[in-house]
Amino acid sequence: MIEVTNLSKRYGDKVAVDDLTFRVRPGIVTGFLGPNGAGKSTTMRMIIGLDAPTAGTVTVDGRRYADHPAPLREVGALLEAKAVHTGRSARNHLLAMAATHGIGARRVDEVIELVGLREVAGKRAGGFSLGMGQRLGIAAALLGDPRVVMLDEPVNGLDPDGIRWIRGLLKGLAEQGRTVFVSSHLMSEMAQTAEHLIVVGKGRLIADVPLAEFTRQASRTTVRVRSPQAGALRDLLLGPDVTVTSGEPGLLEVTGRGREQIGDLAAAAGLTLHELTATEASLEEAFMTMTRDAVEYHGETDRPTVGSAR
Numbered sequence: 063m064i065e066v067t068n069l070s071k072r073y074g075d076k077v078a079v080d081d082l083t084f085r086v087r088p089g090i091v092t093g094f095l096g097p098n099g100a101g102k103s104t105t106m107r108m109i110i111g112l113d114a115p116t117a118g119t120v121t122v123d124g125r126r127y128a129d130h131p132a133p134l135r136e137v138g139a140l141l142e143a144k145a146v147h148t149g150r151s152a153r154n155h156l157l158a159m160a161a162t163h164g165i166g167a168r169r170v171d172e173v174i175e176l177v178g179l180r181e182v183a184g185k186r187a188g189g190f191s192l193g194m195g196q197r198l199g200i201a202a203a204l205l206g207d208p209r210v211v212m213l214d215e216p217v218n219g220l221d222p223d224g225i226r227w228i229r230g231l232l233k234g235l236a237e238q239g240r241t242v243f244v245s246s247h248l249m250s251e252m253a254q255t256a257e258h259l260i261v262v263g264k265g266r267l268i269a270d271v272p273l274a275e276f277t278r279q280a281s282r283t284t285v286r287v288r289s290p291q292a293g294a295l296r297d298l299l300l301g302p303d304v305t306v307t308s309g310e311p312g313l314l315e316v317t318g319r320g321r322e323q324i325g326d327l328a329a330a331a332g333l334t335l336h337e338l339t340a341t342e343a344s345l346e347e348a349f350m351t352m353t354r355d356a357v358e359y360h361g362e363t364d365r366p367t368v369g370s371a372r
Protein backbone atom coordinates (compact mmCIF):
# COMPACT_ATOMS: atom_id res chain seq x y z
CA MET A 63 0.00 0.00 0.00
CA ILE A 64 1.26 3.46 -0.95
CA GLU A 65 -0.23 6.33 1.07
CA VAL A 66 0.21 9.87 -0.21
CA THR A 67 -1.05 12.56 2.18
CA ASN A 68 -1.31 16.27 1.38
CA LEU A 69 1.79 15.97 -0.77
CA SER A 70 3.17 19.08 -2.46
CA LYS A 71 6.33 19.87 -4.37
CA ARG A 72 7.48 23.26 -5.49
CA TYR A 73 10.44 24.05 -7.74
CA GLY A 74 10.95 27.79 -7.16
CA ASP A 75 7.67 29.39 -8.25
CA LYS A 76 6.52 26.25 -10.07
CA VAL A 77 4.06 24.04 -8.17
CA ALA A 78 4.65 20.57 -9.64
CA VAL A 79 2.52 18.67 -7.09
CA ASP A 80 -0.28 20.43 -5.27
CA ASP A 81 -1.73 18.92 -2.10
CA LEU A 82 -2.21 15.38 -3.42
CA THR A 83 -3.85 12.76 -1.22
CA PHE A 84 -4.54 9.19 -2.39
CA ARG A 85 -3.89 5.52 -1.62
CA VAL A 86 -2.64 2.79 -3.91
CA ARG A 87 -3.96 -0.59 -2.75
CA PRO A 88 -2.40 -4.02 -3.19
CA GLY A 89 -3.86 -6.71 -5.44
CA ILE A 90 -4.83 -4.49 -8.37
CA VAL A 91 -3.11 -2.38 -11.02
CA THR A 92 -3.62 1.30 -10.26
CA GLY A 93 -3.10 3.69 -13.17
CA PHE A 94 -1.62 7.13 -12.54
CA LEU A 95 -2.99 9.21 -15.36
CA GLY A 96 -2.45 12.81 -16.38
CA PRO A 97 -1.29 14.94 -19.29
CA ASN A 98 2.38 15.85 -19.72
CA GLY A 99 3.64 17.97 -16.86
CA ALA A 100 0.80 16.94 -14.52
CA GLY A 101 3.24 15.94 -11.78
CA LYS A 102 3.26 12.15 -12.12
CA SER A 103 7.03 11.66 -12.27
CA THR A 104 7.59 14.12 -9.44
CA THR A 105 5.09 12.24 -7.26
CA MET A 106 6.76 8.91 -8.05
CA ARG A 107 10.18 10.34 -7.28
CA MET A 108 8.90 11.47 -3.88
CA ILE A 109 7.44 8.03 -3.19
CA ILE A 110 10.92 6.52 -3.35
CA GLY A 111 12.68 9.43 -1.71
CA LEU A 112 14.51 10.74 -4.80
CA ASP A 113 12.88 14.12 -4.24
CA ALA A 114 11.94 15.65 -0.89
CA PRO A 115 8.34 16.90 -0.54
CA THR A 116 7.82 20.62 0.09
CA ALA A 117 4.88 19.53 2.27
CA GLY A 118 3.01 16.36 3.13
CA THR A 119 4.05 12.74 3.53
CA VAL A 120 4.39 9.50 1.58
CA THR A 121 4.59 6.05 3.11
CA VAL A 122 5.00 2.62 1.57
CA ASP A 123 3.47 -0.15 3.67
CA GLY A 124 3.34 2.21 6.63
CA ARG A 125 6.89 3.56 6.55
CA ARG A 126 8.80 6.21 4.67
CA TYR A 127 10.84 4.60 1.89
CA ALA A 128 14.13 5.55 3.53
CA ASP A 129 13.05 3.93 6.81
CA HIS A 130 12.68 0.49 5.28
CA PRO A 131 15.62 -1.73 6.24
CA ALA A 132 15.76 -3.21 2.70
CA PRO A 133 13.99 -0.74 0.37
CA LEU A 134 14.72 -2.73 -2.80
CA ARG A 135 12.71 -5.62 -1.39
CA GLU A 136 9.89 -3.25 -0.57
CA VAL A 137 9.58 -1.12 -3.71
CA GLY A 138 10.79 -1.91 -7.22
CA ALA A 139 10.71 1.16 -9.41
CA LEU A 140 11.34 1.94 -13.04
CA LEU A 141 11.52 5.69 -13.42
CA GLU A 142 12.36 7.43 -16.69
CA ALA A 143 13.16 4.72 -19.18
CA LYS A 144 16.72 5.68 -19.84
CA ALA A 145 19.18 3.62 -21.78
CA VAL A 146 21.67 1.56 -19.82
CA HIS A 147 25.10 2.87 -20.83
CA THR A 148 27.17 -0.10 -19.99
CA GLY A 149 29.59 -2.41 -21.69
CA ARG A 150 28.41 -5.17 -19.34
CA SER A 151 26.11 -7.91 -20.45
CA ALA A 152 22.51 -7.71 -19.23
CA ARG A 153 23.16 -10.55 -16.80
CA ASN A 154 26.34 -8.99 -15.43
CA HIS A 155 24.57 -5.65 -15.09
CA LEU A 156 21.86 -7.33 -12.98
CA LEU A 157 24.42 -9.40 -11.06
CA ALA A 158 26.27 -6.21 -10.09
CA MET A 159 23.05 -4.60 -8.90
CA ALA A 160 22.03 -7.74 -7.03
CA ALA A 161 25.41 -8.02 -5.29
CA THR A 162 25.06 -4.56 -3.74
CA HIS A 163 21.75 -5.67 -2.18
CA GLY A 164 22.73 -9.13 -1.03
CA ILE A 165 20.63 -10.78 -3.73
CA GLY A 166 21.90 -14.04 -5.24
CA ALA A 167 22.54 -15.11 -8.85
CA ARG A 168 19.52 -17.40 -8.78
CA ARG A 169 17.15 -14.47 -8.46
CA VAL A 170 18.99 -12.72 -11.32
CA ASP A 171 18.30 -15.67 -13.60
CA GLU A 172 14.69 -15.79 -12.42
CA VAL A 173 14.04 -12.16 -13.36
CA ILE A 174 15.86 -12.58 -16.69
CA GLU A 175 13.48 -15.43 -17.45
CA LEU A 176 10.48 -13.47 -16.20
CA VAL A 177 11.13 -10.52 -18.53
CA GLY A 178 12.01 -12.70 -21.50
CA LEU A 179 15.67 -11.69 -21.87
CA ARG A 180 17.21 -15.18 -21.58
CA GLU A 181 18.44 -15.30 -25.15
CA VAL A 182 20.19 -11.93 -24.98
CA ALA A 183 21.31 -12.05 -21.35
CA GLY A 184 24.95 -12.45 -22.43
CA LYS A 185 24.81 -9.49 -24.82
CA ARG A 186 26.07 -5.99 -24.08
CA ALA A 187 23.19 -4.11 -22.42
CA GLY A 188 24.40 -0.78 -23.86
CA GLY A 189 23.45 -2.00 -27.33
CA PHE A 190 19.89 -2.98 -26.43
CA SER A 191 16.85 -1.67 -28.30
CA LEU A 192 14.38 0.49 -26.39
CA GLY A 193 12.10 -2.50 -25.80
CA MET A 194 14.91 -4.71 -24.52
CA GLY A 195 16.24 -1.87 -22.35
CA GLN A 196 12.75 -1.50 -20.91
CA ARG A 197 12.63 -5.20 -20.07
CA LEU A 198 16.04 -4.92 -18.43
CA GLY A 199 14.84 -1.96 -16.36
CA ILE A 200 11.83 -3.98 -15.25
CA ALA A 201 14.06 -6.94 -14.40
CA ALA A 202 16.11 -4.59 -12.20
CA ALA A 203 12.94 -3.29 -10.53
CA LEU A 204 11.83 -6.85 -9.73
CA LEU A 205 15.20 -8.08 -8.44
CA GLY A 206 14.29 -7.67 -4.78
CA ASP A 207 10.93 -9.46 -5.26
CA PRO A 208 9.26 -6.25 -4.05
CA ARG A 209 5.76 -6.01 -2.63
CA VAL A 210 5.25 -2.68 -4.38
CA VAL A 211 6.04 -2.19 -8.07
CA MET A 212 6.04 1.30 -9.55
CA LEU A 213 6.67 2.02 -13.23
CA ASP A 214 6.75 5.47 -14.88
CA GLU A 215 5.39 5.36 -18.45
CA PRO A 216 6.58 1.80 -19.07
CA VAL A 217 4.98 1.44 -22.51
CA ASN A 218 6.53 4.59 -24.00
CA GLY A 219 8.12 3.73 -27.31
CA LEU A 220 7.27 0.03 -27.19
CA ASP A 221 5.87 -1.97 -30.09
CA PRO A 222 2.48 -3.71 -29.75
CA ASP A 223 4.12 -6.97 -28.61
CA GLY A 224 6.06 -5.17 -25.89
CA ILE A 225 2.94 -3.31 -24.78
CA ARG A 226 0.92 -6.51 -24.55
CA TRP A 227 3.71 -8.14 -22.61
CA ILE A 228 3.85 -5.30 -20.05
CA ARG A 229 0.07 -5.38 -19.57
CA GLY A 230 0.18 -9.10 -18.83
CA LEU A 231 3.15 -8.73 -16.50
CA LEU A 232 1.50 -5.95 -14.48
CA LYS A 233 -1.74 -7.87 -14.11
CA GLY A 234 0.19 -10.97 -13.05
CA LEU A 235 2.12 -9.02 -10.40
CA ALA A 236 -1.14 -7.59 -9.06
CA GLU A 237 -2.74 -11.03 -8.96
CA GLN A 238 0.13 -12.15 -6.73
CA GLY A 239 -1.12 -9.55 -4.25
CA ARG A 240 1.46 -6.85 -4.97
CA THR A 241 0.75 -3.14 -5.13
CA VAL A 242 1.21 -2.08 -8.77
CA PHE A 243 1.32 1.63 -9.61
CA VAL A 244 1.89 2.62 -13.22
CA SER A 245 1.82 6.01 -14.89
CA SER A 246 0.69 6.97 -18.37
CA HIS A 247 -0.59 9.98 -20.25
CA LEU A 248 -2.76 7.70 -22.42
CA MET A 249 -6.25 6.89 -21.24
CA SER A 250 -6.61 4.15 -23.84
CA GLU A 251 -3.56 2.38 -22.40
CA MET A 252 -4.80 2.60 -18.82
CA ALA A 253 -8.24 1.36 -19.85
CA GLN A 254 -6.63 -1.92 -20.89
CA THR A 255 -4.35 -2.30 -17.88
CA ALA A 256 -5.64 -0.63 -14.74
CA GLU A 257 -8.50 -1.50 -12.44
CA HIS A 258 -8.34 1.77 -10.56
CA LEU A 259 -7.37 5.26 -11.73
CA ILE A 260 -5.74 8.19 -10.01
CA VAL A 261 -6.08 11.14 -12.40
CA VAL A 262 -4.01 14.31 -11.94
CA GLY A 263 -3.84 17.62 -13.78
CA LYS A 264 -1.55 20.54 -12.98
CA GLY A 265 -0.35 18.74 -9.87
CA ARG A 266 -3.84 18.38 -8.41
CA LEU A 267 -6.01 15.33 -7.89
CA ILE A 268 -8.84 15.25 -10.43
CA ALA A 269 -10.24 11.78 -9.86
CA ASP A 270 -9.66 8.70 -7.73
CA VAL A 271 -12.07 6.16 -9.23
CA PRO A 272 -12.43 2.52 -10.21
CA LEU A 273 -11.99 2.18 -13.99
CA ALA A 274 -15.52 0.72 -14.23
CA GLU A 275 -16.96 3.86 -12.63
CA PHE A 276 -14.91 6.11 -14.92
CA THR A 277 -16.14 4.15 -17.94
CA ARG A 278 -19.73 4.37 -16.75
CA GLN A 279 -19.50 8.14 -16.35
CA ALA A 280 -17.66 8.52 -19.63
CA SER A 281 -20.25 6.59 -21.56
CA ARG A 282 -22.87 9.12 -20.57
CA THR A 283 -24.55 9.98 -23.81
CA THR A 284 -24.50 13.49 -25.22
CA VAL A 285 -27.25 14.53 -27.60
CA ARG A 286 -26.51 17.05 -30.33
CA VAL A 287 -29.53 19.18 -31.12
CA ARG A 288 -29.82 21.79 -33.87
CA SER A 289 -32.71 24.19 -33.77
CA PRO A 290 -33.43 27.69 -35.11
CA GLN A 291 -34.97 28.28 -31.65
CA ALA A 292 -31.97 27.03 -29.66
CA GLY A 293 -32.35 29.62 -26.87
CA ALA A 294 -35.95 28.64 -26.10
CA LEU A 295 -35.09 24.97 -26.39
CA ARG A 296 -32.20 25.33 -23.95
CA ASP A 297 -34.51 26.91 -21.35
CA LEU A 298 -36.97 24.08 -21.86
CA LEU A 299 -34.34 21.36 -21.41
CA LEU A 300 -32.45 22.66 -18.36
CA GLY A 301 -33.17 20.94 -15.10
CA PRO A 302 -31.48 19.04 -12.27
CA ASP A 303 -28.58 16.94 -13.60
CA VAL A 304 -28.97 18.34 -17.10
CA THR A 305 -26.11 20.18 -18.79
CA VAL A 306 -26.51 22.15 -21.99
CA THR A 307 -23.50 23.61 -23.77
CA SER A 308 -23.09 25.24 -27.15
CA GLY A 309 -20.07 25.60 -29.41
CA GLU A 310 -21.86 27.46 -32.20
CA PRO A 311 -25.17 29.30 -32.77
CA GLY A 312 -28.16 27.02 -33.17
CA LEU A 313 -26.33 23.95 -31.81
CA LEU A 314 -26.86 22.51 -28.32
CA GLU A 315 -25.05 19.60 -26.70
CA VAL A 316 -27.19 18.07 -24.00
CA THR A 317 -26.32 15.54 -21.33
CA GLY A 318 -28.83 14.27 -18.81
CA ARG A 319 -31.77 13.97 -21.21
CA GLY A 320 -32.34 11.24 -23.79
CA ARG A 321 -32.96 11.76 -27.49
CA GLU A 322 -36.63 10.78 -27.37
CA GLN A 323 -37.29 12.98 -24.36
CA ILE A 324 -35.72 15.99 -26.08
CA GLY A 325 -37.75 15.33 -29.24
CA ASP A 326 -40.99 15.00 -27.25
CA LEU A 327 -40.35 18.15 -25.20
CA ALA A 328 -39.55 20.16 -28.35
CA ALA A 329 -42.65 18.86 -30.16
CA ALA A 330 -44.90 19.63 -27.19
CA ALA A 331 -43.56 23.21 -27.10
CA GLY A 332 -43.86 23.61 -30.88
CA LEU A 333 -40.09 24.06 -31.38
CA THR A 334 -38.46 23.04 -34.66
CA LEU A 335 -35.53 20.62 -34.68
CA HIS A 336 -33.04 20.27 -37.54
CA GLU A 337 -30.87 17.60 -35.90
CA LEU A 338 -31.17 15.19 -33.00
CA THR A 339 -28.13 12.89 -32.68
CA ALA A 340 -26.96 10.83 -29.71
CA THR A 341 -23.15 10.47 -29.40
CA GLU A 342 -21.15 8.44 -26.90
CA ALA A 343 -17.91 9.94 -25.67
CA SER A 344 -14.85 7.72 -25.92
CA LEU A 345 -12.76 7.14 -22.81
CA GLU A 346 -10.06 9.34 -24.32
CA GLU A 347 -12.58 12.15 -24.79
CA ALA A 348 -13.82 11.74 -21.23
CA PHE A 349 -10.23 11.99 -19.97
CA MET A 350 -9.58 15.10 -22.08
CA THR A 351 -12.77 16.70 -20.78
CA MET A 352 -11.78 15.85 -17.23
CA THR A 353 -8.29 17.32 -17.50
CA ARG A 354 -9.51 20.31 -19.54
CA ASP A 355 -11.88 21.05 -16.68
CA ALA A 356 -8.82 21.12 -14.42
CA VAL A 357 -7.38 23.79 -16.69
CA GLU A 358 -10.66 25.69 -16.52
CA TYR A 359 -10.52 25.41 -12.76
CA HIS A 360 -7.37 27.52 -12.98
CA GLY A 361 -9.29 30.17 -14.92
CA GLU A 362 -8.18 29.45 -18.50
CA THR A 363 -11.53 28.73 -20.08
CA ASP A 364 -11.72 28.11 -23.82
CA ARG A 365 -15.17 26.59 -24.04
CA PRO A 366 -18.26 28.74 -24.47
CA THR A 367 -20.98 27.56 -22.13
CA VAL A 368 -24.59 28.44 -22.84
CA GLY A 369 -25.95 27.29 -19.54
CA SER A 370 -26.03 24.44 -17.12
CA ALA A 371 -28.04 23.41 -14.13
CA ARG A 372 -26.66 20.56 -12.05
Ligand SMILES: Nc1ncnc2c1ncn2[C@@H]1O[C@H](COP(=O)(O)OP(=O)(O)OP(=O)(O)O)[C@@H](O)[C@H]1O
Binds near residue numbers: 076078100102104105
Ligand atom coordinates in the same frame (compact mmCIF):
# COMPACT_ATOMS: atom_id res chain seq x y z
N1 LIG B 1 13.65 19.54 -11.30
C1 LIG B 1 12.70 20.36 -11.71
N2 LIG B 1 12.85 21.68 -11.72
C2 LIG B 1 11.89 22.54 -12.13
N3 LIG B 1 10.69 22.12 -12.56
C3 LIG B 1 10.44 20.81 -12.58
C4 LIG B 1 11.43 19.85 -12.15
N4 LIG B 1 10.89 18.60 -12.29
C5 LIG B 1 9.63 18.78 -12.77
N5 LIG B 1 9.36 20.09 -12.95
C6 LIG B 1 8.10 20.68 -13.44
O1 LIG B 1 7.06 20.16 -12.64
C7 LIG B 1 5.91 19.85 -13.45
C8 LIG B 1 5.54 18.40 -13.26
O2 LIG B 1 6.50 17.59 -13.92
P1 LIG B 1 6.46 16.00 -13.94
O3 LIG B 1 7.64 15.54 -14.74
O4 LIG B 1 6.30 15.48 -12.57
O5 LIG B 1 5.12 15.74 -14.75
P2 LIG B 1 4.62 14.40 -15.44
O6 LIG B 1 3.17 14.31 -15.15
O7 LIG B 1 5.47 13.26 -15.06
O8 LIG B 1 4.80 14.74 -16.96
P3 LIG B 1 5.39 13.87 -18.18
O9 LIG B 1 4.29 12.94 -18.59
O10 LIG B 1 5.67 14.93 -19.20
O11 LIG B 1 6.63 13.19 -17.67
C9 LIG B 1 6.28 20.21 -14.88
O12 LIG B 1 5.76 21.51 -15.15
C10 LIG B 1 7.78 20.23 -14.85
O13 LIG B 1 8.27 21.15 -15.81
